[in-house]
Every structure is written in structure tokens, then in C-alpha cells.
Amino acid sequence: MTKKSTWIIVGVVVIAILGFFMAYNNLVSLNEDVTGKWSQVENQLQRRADLIPNLVNTVKGYAAHEQQAIQAVTEARTQLGGAKGPEAMAGANENLTSAISRLLVVVENYPDLKADANFRALMDELAGSENRIAIARRDYNNSVQIYNTKIKTLPTSLYAGMLGFGPREYFKVDEEAKKVPDVTF
Numbered sequence: 001m002t003k004k005s006t007w008i009i010v011g012v013v014v015i016a017i018l019g020f021f022m023a024y025n026n027l028v029s030l031n032e033d034v035t036g037k038w039s040q041v042e043n044q045l046q047r048r049a050d051l052i053p054n055l056v057n058t059v060k061g062y063a064a065h066e067q068q069a070i071q072a073v074t075e076a077r078t079q080l081g082g083a084k085g086p087e088a089m090a091g092a093n094e095n096l097t098s099a100i101s102r103l104l105v106v107v108e109n110y111p112d113l114k115a116d117a118n119f120r121a122l123m124d125e126l127a128g129s130e131n132r133i134a135i136a137r138r139d140y141n142n143s144v145q146i147y148n149t150k151i152k153t154l155p156t157s158l159y160a161g162m163l164g165f166g167p168r169e170y171f172k173v174d175e176e177a178k179k180v181p182d183v184t185f
Contacts, residue, residue: 023156027165030147034168037140038086041171044136045080045093048129052077052096055122059103062113069106072099086140086169093133094173100126137171144168 056070063070076096083092113119148167151160160166 020159023159024163027150027156027160027163030143030150031165031168034140034143034147037136037143040136041086041133041140042089044129044132045089048126048133049077049080049096051122051125051129052100055100055103055119055126058116058119058122059107059113062110062116063106066103066106069099069103073103075099086171090171090173141170144170 052073056073059066060070073096076092076099080089080092080096083089107113107119150156151165151167
């Protein structure tokens with residue numbers, strides 16, 4: 001073996017090692033991006049959940065006999081607080097959204113409540129939270145798509161699993177939650 005061929009082999013090995021490190025660092029970066037975006041989804045869901053007790057208390061003051069709708073919101077908020085992972089959190093989020101919708105139908109029967117400044121402020125905050133949740137979900141799902149595509153395409157798919165990089169879950173709405181709730185009184 002000549003000195004020239006030895007340097008070529010060393011060069012190829014060095015390039016392969018550098019390529020591996022760059023690919024690994026890219027996977028770490030994409031994985032951390034997904035994790036960071038998930039934190040934002042959780043943050044926005046918590047922000048909305050924190051508004052619920054004030055909303056429930058405001059409605060209770062006007063509609064004390066509407067306990068079923070108020071209890072449904074309280075239970076859904078508790079379920080959201082205990083949910084872990086995108087799938088469980090998506091389901092709990094949809095339950096809370098549905099319970100809030102039913103509560104708002106109840107509110108329609110109380111014009112004084114709808115005119116209350118505190119209630120209007122809470123509704124504005126809730127609407128803002130819903131928008132923030134939608135944006136955070138979109139950003140998270142986009143990040144998951146980029147990450148999942150990367151680990152499933154060649155050549156990354158050949159080593160991603162061995163390095164501990166598996167697919168991440170999307171924040172999906174289940175089919176049951178897509179149905180419009182039937183509200184009857």
C-alpha cells in the first residue's frame with residue numbers, strides 16, 4: 001500500500017466519521033425542536049385550563065342551577081391536567097373544548113351574564129387561548145413531520161433507530177371529537 005492510498009483511506013474514514021456526527025447532531029436538533037414545540041402546546045393548553053376556574057365561577061354566579069354543564073367543564077379540565085403525551089392530550093383537549101361549547105350554550109340563556117365585563121374579558125382571553133393553541137399545534141405537527149420524514153428517509157433510516165431516534169406522535173383530533181356535540185336541555 002502506498003502512502004498516497006493510505007491518505008485517501010484516512011481521508012474517506014475522516015469524512016465518513018464527520019458525516020456521521022453531522023447527521024447525529026441534525027437528528028438531535030430536530031428531536032429537540034419537536035420537544036420544544038410540544039412544550040409550547042402544553043403551555044397554551046395550560047393557559048386555557050387556567051382560565052376555566054374563573055369562567056366556571058363567573059357562570060356559577062349567574063346560572064347556579066346549570067350544574068351539569070359546569071361539572072362537565074370542571075371534569076374535562078381535570079382530565080386535561082392529567083393527560084400525558086400527544087394522543088391523550090389531544091383527546092382531553094377535545095373533551096374540554098366540547099364541554100366549554102356546551103357551557104357557552106347555557107350562557108346564551110343569561111343575557112346579564114353575557115353583558116358582564118368579567119365574563120366578556122374571560123371570553124376574549126379564551127378566544128385568544130384557542131388561537132394560540134391552534135398555532136402551537138400547527139407548529140408542533142410541522143416539526144414532527146420534518147423529524148419523522150428525516151428518520152424515515154435514506155440514509156438516515158439505516159441508523160436512526162439504532163441511535164434511539166424513533167417516530168414522534170402527531171397531535172391529532174380523534175374522529176369522535178370531530179362530531180358536533182348534541183346539546184339538549
